[in-house]
Amino acid sequence: MNDDSLQRILQLLADGQFHSGQELGEILNLSRTAVWKQLQKLEGLGISLESIKGKGYRLPDGLDLLNAGYIESQLSPDASKLLRELDIHTVIDSTNNYVMQQAMNHENGYVYLAEQQTAGKGRRGRHWISPFGKNIYLSLLWNFNGAAALEGLSLAVGVVIAEALGQLGIAGIQLKWPNDVLWRQRKLAGILLEMTGDPAGLCQVVVGIGINVSMPKSSALAIDQPWVDVETIQTETNLDREVSRNDLVATLLSHLLPLLHHYADQKFIAYRERWESLNIFADQTVELHTAKSVVTGRMLGVDASGALRLRTEEGETLFHGGEVSLRGAP
Numbered sequence: 001m002n003d004d005s006l007q008r009i010l011q012l013l014a015d016g017q018f019h020s021g022q023e024l025g026e027i028l029n030l031s032r033t034a035v036w037k038q039l040q041k042l043e044g045l046g047i048s049l050e051s052i053k054g055k056g057y058r059l060p061d062g063l064d065l066l067n068a069g070y071i072e073s074q075l076s077p078d079a080s081k082l083l084r085e086l087d088i089h090t091v092i093d094s095t096n097n098y099v100m101q102q103a104m105n106h107e108n109g110y111v112y113l114a115e116q117q118t119a120g121k122g123r124r125g126r127h128w129i130s131p132f133g134k135n136i137y138l139s140l141l142w143n144f145n146g147a148a149a150l151e152g153l154s155l156a157v158g159v160v161i162a163e164a165l166g167q168l169g170i171a172g173i174q175l176k177w178p179n180d181v182l183w184r185q186r187k188l189a190g191i192l193l194e195m196t197g198d199p200a201g202l203c204q205v206v207v208g209i210g211i212n213v214s215m216p217k218s219s220a221l222a223i224d225q226p227w228v229d230v231e232t233i234q235t236e237t238n239l240d241r242e243v244s245r246n247d248l249v250a251t252l253l254s255h256l257l258p259l260l261h262h263y264a265d266q267k268f269i270a271y272r273e274r275w276e277s278l279n280i281f282a283d284q285t286v287e288l289h290t291a292k293s294v295v296t297g298r299m300l301g302v303d304a305s306g307a308l309r310l311r312t313e314e315g316e317t318l319f320h321g322g323e324v325s326l327r328g329a330p
Helices: 005-011 021-028 032-044 067-071 077-081 094-103 153-167 230-236 245-266 269-277
Strands: 050-052 056-058 085-092 110-117 137-146 173-176 180-183 186-195 202-211 285-289 292-303 308-312 315-319 324-328
Touching: 005 021, 005 032, 005 085, 005 153, 021 032, 021 050, 021 285, 021 315, 056 245, 067 085, 094 110, 094 137, 094 186, 137 245, 153 173, 153 186, 153 202, 153 269, 153 285, 153 324, 173 308, 202 245, 269 292, 285 308, 292 315
Parallel strands: 085 110
Antiparallel strands: 050 056, 110 137, 137 202, 173 180, 180 186, 186 202, 285 292, 285 324, 292 308, 308 315
């Protein structure tokens, strides 16, 4: 699916206008039959292709394809210095899987994006719905000296996602411990951190981020929780600025790369107050589901390492790690 001809056809059709088979063949230096075979692949990607005799082919809604050159041109000066490589593929099983497999071959600041994932991953083995060309599926590689340096990192990443969205005019973002980004009680984005290497020495961390931008309703049927996308937020808030996926990626990386660069020195304490200000369950009674039990308590916030603080019948208790998920209690 990642062959050059398919990518070039997508780029030509992205404008939403009609293009004849002859025109496509001449531009791509392909026969009409070869063009037709490439167009047939679009159906497998879930892309709606319109064909009218005498006019040609078009994608009725067009496509907002990712563009590495544009993204790099929009980075902040600090982020631009920290970016080592920006790799964009058409279809992959999972951006996190790919970067984990390639971790030893890349330096800090390697960013991998895909137009579609066939096996996108959420927390605790959940499937992350990843339709073609509609959302953000991003993984970023960074090296750390020991797993202890990662304490609270997923929470800090949530903070900079919220701040990047705010910079683009999307207000009202809240965070749910440990790694969900929400808007009006609906999930907008998720974070998945995975590590390889030596937990006591040099280790490679992959920061995976999925953001719903323009989720097709047909794809959303498989989502088992309240969700929202950037497009819906723009409509519900009458936001007059259209946020493209490329602008969103550039703004996100402008916040995320400096965070990772300084995190080993700054640690989560530098982000704790900002996280607390975005805590969706602050001072509320909640249920905490662990692998073994359900704990009810009042949300007190997080400690300096990012651990969850709950006031239970036994007093204040701390909860760590990715084996827990938070649900609002009735």
